[in-house]
Each structure stands twice: as structure tokens, then as C-alpha cells.
Amino acid sequence: MTLLPLLAAYFDISVDQLLTYNAQLTTAEIQRIYQQLKAEFGQRDGAILLKKIHDLVRQYYSCYPFVLQMGLLLVNHLDYLPGKDAAEKQRTYLTEARALFERVKNAAGDPELVVQARSYQAYCDLMLQQPEQVLAALGEFVPATIPPESLIAGAFQQLGRNDEALRTVQSALFQYLTELMSLLTNSLLLLSDQPAKFAETYQRTWQLATAFSFPEIHPVVVLNFLLGACLGFAHQRQIALLSQVLTRFETVLRQVVVPIKLQGDAYFDRIQPWLDQLEIGPQTPRNSNHLRRDLLRVLLGDPQIQALATEPTLAPQLQKLQTLLEVEQHDEPAE
Structure with a gap:
């Protein structure tokens, strides 16, 4: 109980809000936040938006689908964010996004999210010119898979x-x-x-x-x-x-x-x-x-x-x- 004020201060909310706080977002809420942030790129100062993204990630750090999308948001809009040149921006924000993807890969229990996070992390490694890490994460050959959509469609047909x-x-x-x-x-x-x-x-x-x-x-x-x-x-x-x-x-x-x-x-x-x-x-x-x-x-x-x-x-x-x-x-x- 003595930690509650500290936790509330960390998340910049009141203790009452903390006690009723829901750390998980619905798909509709993730869509809305992503759309809102995306619309603000090019309209507002990049440093302000970056702080907003950091605050949201901190607030919903255990909502792994949201963390994944914030990583993608950084990857797709890094040219709008603060930095002295394109090379520095790419290095800084790809590294930051990579850390978010690693968080999802290591902590999310959803196998589909883990696969997505691993692929996005490998993309960041590739763009950061670290090909050995890409191959170490994904292997050297395309994996053989059974397309799940065929099974889903077959199940619907049987029903x-x-x-x-x-x-x-x-x-x-x-x-x-x-x-x-x-x-x-x-x-x-x-x-x-x-x-x-x-x-x-x-x-x-x-x-x-x-x-x-x-x-x-x-x-x-x-x-x-x-x-x-x-x-x-x-x-x-x-x-x-x-x-x-x-x-x-x-x-x-x-x-x-x-x-x-x-x-x-x-x-x-x-x-x-x-x-x-x-x-x-x-x-x-x-x-x-x-x-x-x-x-x-x-x-x-x-x-x-x-x-x-x-x-x-x-x-x-x-x-x-x-x-x-x-x-x-x-x-x-x-x-």
C-alpha cells in the first residue's frame, strides 16, 4: 500500500485512478490511439509526439498488442521524430522499436504476437545492418508451414x-x-x-x-x-x-x-x-x-x-x- 503513491506518480495518475486502472486495451482502443497519433505526425512537434508515445507505452506496458503497434508506429514515422539527420533518426528509433518488439517477444503469451514481434525485430536488425542477428533469429531457410486459413476455412465448411x-x-x-x-x-x-x-x-x-x-x-x-x-x-x-x-x-x-x-x-x-x-x-x-x-x-x-x-x-x-x-x-x- 505504501507504494501506491509512487506508482501513481510514475504513471502520472491519481491513486484512485490507479486502483481502477485497466492495463489492457481493446482492439478498437488500439485502433483509435494509433489513428490519432498517426494523424498528428506532420501536424505537431515530433518531440511532443515522442513523449506522448513514451507515456502511453509506460502506461500500457503489459498490453502487448499495443506495445507492438507502438513499435511499428516508430518504425513507420521515424523521419518525423527529433534527430539531427536521417541516419541518426534511423539508428535511434529503430533501436527503440526493436526493444519494444523484444519486450513483446519475450513476455507475450500469444504465439501469434511472438511470431510477429520476432519478425519485426529482425526487420529492425536488417535496417540497422546487423544481418547475422536476422539469420540467428529467423534461420537461413523459409520454414515449412501449414497455412492456418485453410484449416479455418475447412472448419467453417464442415459447420x-x-x-x-x-x-x-x-x-x-x-x-x-x-x-x-x-x-x-x-x-x-x-x-x-x-x-x-x-x-x-x-x-x-x-x-x-x-x-x-x-x-x-x-x-x-x-x-x-x-x-x-x-x-x-x-x-x-x-x-x-x-x-x-x-x-x-x-x-x-x-x-x-x-x-x-x-x-x-x-x-x-x-x-x-x-x-x-x-x-x-x-x-x-x-x-x-x-x-x-x-x-x-x-x-x-x-x-x-x-x-x-x-x-x-x-x-x-x-x-x-x-x-x-x-x-x-x-x-x-x-x-
């Missing part, structure tokens, strides 16, 4: 609940396609010195994306893929292919409505309940209000792209994108 079985299959398909798009984007980076294989990967991936209407229902993963294709073709000086990708990049970019929310369509017409039950719901992990600005800065700031700015075919396209960037920067709210 005669076919609509829920279809929802399960659609949700898994949507998630696997998203992951596949990301893997194919990564493969472009590994094929930059193999022009023929690079071009084939680009064409096949674009066909896959358009077949499932991903430019409309998941534009972020498509734009990241197109950005990687642009940079690769610029490096290879493939002018015709680069022009084609720039046209597609601009088209998808202009169609984006922010803030972006993941959604289904006429084909993926059963996935909304699955999206809604995710820890952060259908919102994107990173603040999407500045998506166009951030992507355009990366594209137009690339030295290989800049070296091709006077090419007759590319010059008008790049100028249109530069004008779009200026509009995006002009419309930014004052911080």
Missing part, C-alpha cells in the same frame, strides 16, 4: 458456414497477394544487374497487380513496386520502359485518395470484417496524407533519374511529376 469460409479464403488471398507484391518489389532490387529478368519481373508483377485491381484497393504496395521499377530502369537507362512505368506511376499516384484505407472491391467482397478486426484496423501503418510527397521526393531526388531529366521522352513526364511535387509541398500544413 455449414460457407460465407465465413469464403471470408477466410478471401482475407488470406488478399494478404498473400500483398506480401507477394512486396516480395516481387524486393526481387527487383536483386535483379538490377540483369535487365532481361528485371523487365520480365516488372511485366509479370504489373499483370498480377492489375488482374486483382490492386492499384485501386491497395495503391501503396503498387506505388512502392512502380517506384522500384522506375529506379531500376533508370539505372539501366531503359528509356522506353522507364517512360511506360512513369506513366503508370503518375496515373496511380493521382488516383490515390488520402487518407488511405485498405478496402475490398466487387471481388474481395467479404474481407471488411477481417480488416476491421486487425490491431490497427483498415488504416495504413504510416500516415498516408504525405504519401504523394514522400514518393515523389524519392523518385525525383534519385541521381539516375536526374541524369535522364533532359531525355526528350522523359523530360515532359518528369516535369509533370515535379509540378505535382510542388503542389503537394505547397499544400503541406505548417508544423
Whole structure:
């Protein structure tokens, strides 16, 4: 009992609040807090937001799904946080996020949370250029698994609940396609010195994306893929292919409505309940209000792209994108 005032002071609450304090948040509460914090990036001072995140993590340190999401929040918005340069920010906040993921990995009893935390921790290690730790944590080969969604869908079928079985299959398909798009984007980076294989990967991936209407229902993963294709073709000086990708990049970019929310369509017409039950719901992990600005800065700031700015075919396209960037920067709210 004598520790209660000290505990109340630590959490910055009254003793009465401490006695009725619930250290666990619901999924809806986690979604709300994440959305609120994400919306404040770019609007409020980064140091204030960082303190807010620290206070919330301290307050809900035993709510492991929340701690996991706060780690992801740091990873996805580290460029908005205090620091003298990009390298320092990455080092500081990836290290901090890694510690949160390690906390979840070591303390959470939920096997799914532990697996997620281990993967996110390995991502931080990779970005911190510590590949040995990544391989030590995850191994050198992709593990063989039995997809749980097949078992869940089969169980629903046996119960005669076919609509829920279809929802399960659609949700898994949507998630696997998203992951596949990301893997194919990564493969472009590994094929930059193999022009023929690079071009084939680009064409096949674009066909896959358009077949499932991903430019409309998941534009972020498509734009990241197109950005990687642009940079690769610029490096290879493939002018015709680069022009084609720039046209597609601009088209998808202009169609984006922010803030972006993941959604289904006429084909993926059963996935909304699955999206809604995710820890952060259908919102994107990173603040999407500045998506166009951030992507355009990366594209137009690339030295290989800049070296091709006077090419007759590319010059008008790049100028249109530069004008779009200026509009995006002009419309930014004052911080």
C-alpha cells in the first residue's frame, strides 16, 4: 500500500485512478490511439509526439498488442521524430522499436504476437545492418508451414458456414497477394544487374497487380513496386520502359485518395470484417496524407533519374511529376 503513491506518480495518475486502472486495451482502443497519433505526425512537434508515445507505452506496458503497434508506429514515422539527420533518426528509433518488439517477444503469451514481434525485430536488425542477428533469429531457410486459413476455412465448411469460409479464403488471398507484391518489389532490387529478368519481373508483377485491381484497393504496395521499377530502369537507362512505368506511376499516384484505407472491391467482397478486426484496423501503418510527397521526393531526388531529366521522352513526364511535387509541398500544413 505504501507504494501506491509512487506508482501513481510514475504513471502520472491519481491513486484512485490507479486502483481502477485497466492495463489492457481493446482492439478498437488500439485502433483509435494509433489513428490519432498517426494523424498528428506532420501536424505537431515530433518531440511532443515522442513523449506522448513514451507515456502511453509506460502506461500500457503489459498490453502487448499495443506495445507492438507502438513499435511499428516508430518504425513507420521515424523521419518525423527529433534527430539531427536521417541516419541518426534511423539508428535511434529503430533501436527503440526493436526493444519494444523484444519486450513483446519475450513476455507475450500469444504465439501469434511472438511470431510477429520476432519478425519485426529482425526487420529492425536488417535496417540497422546487423544481418547475422536476422539469420540467428529467423534461420537461413523459409520454414515449412501449414497455412492456418485453410484449416479455418475447412472448419467453417464442415459447420455449414460457407460465407465465413469464403471470408477466410478471401482475407488470406488478399494478404498473400500483398506480401507477394512486396516480395516481387524486393526481387527487383536483386535483379538490377540483369535487365532481361528485371523487365520480365516488372511485366509479370504489373499483370498480377492489375488482374486483382490492386492499384485501386491497395495503391501503396503498387506505388512502392512502380517506384522500384522506375529506379531500376533508370539505372539501366531503359528509356522506353522507364517512360511506360512513369506513366503508370503518375496515373496511380493521382488516383490515390488520402487518407488511405485498405478496402475490398466487387471481388474481395467479404474481407471488411477481417480488416476491421486487425490491431490497427483498415488504416495504413504510416500516415498516408504525405504519401504523394514522400514518393515523389524519392523518385525525383534519385541521381539516375536526374541524369535522364533532359531525355526528350522523359523530360515532359518528369516535369509533370515535379509540378505535382510542388503542389503537394505547397499544400503541406505548417508544423
